[in-house]
Amino acid sequence: MFSDRLKVMKKIQFKKLLAAILLCEGVGLIGSFFTISAIPSWYLFLNKPFFSPPNWLFGPVWTLLYLLMGISLYWIWVKKPQVLKIFWLQLFLNGIWTPIFFGLRSPLLGLLIILFLLLAIILTIKTFYKIYPPAGLILIPYLAWVSFATLLNLGILLLN
DSSP states (O other): OHHHHHHHHHHOOHHHHHHHHHHHHHHHHHHHHHHHHHTTTTGGGSOOOTTOOOGGGHHHHHHHHHHHHHHHHHHHHHHOGGGTHHHHHHHHHHHHHHIIIIISOOHHHHHHHHHHHHHHHHHHHHHHHHHOHHHHHTTHHHHHHHHHHHHHHHHHHHHO
16 A cells, blocks of 8 residues: 555656646746736725625635646646646736736736636636546536636626
């Protein structure tokens, strides 16, 4: 039993795993610079839907989701890296949503971006699932949260 675990650990390419996680978390970190400055000023004064979660929840949720994205990225990177284009697209869309919504203070443009992001996440999940099912399944919480964020974005747009 211990030797089986050792074999699995030997197969893990820790540098690639760490790089994949840090890359995804880095996108979140960059976005946080736009969010942190907008929360006490612009975002605080927006009318928000009744289902809007408290601001403190976003950081922990996104940190976990970027971790899951990094793990999923790693699994596909070591199995079939040539299909990562869709992952890069969704990561790019994810990365530009925050500066657009919070930095440019544009819920309308943010909504357009997040709708494309949703589509890219769905395609990423389908693509990854075909190659390695856990790599697709681990992204379902990300899809759920971005779906919720899309409704929140729409609500903010309609209320303001």
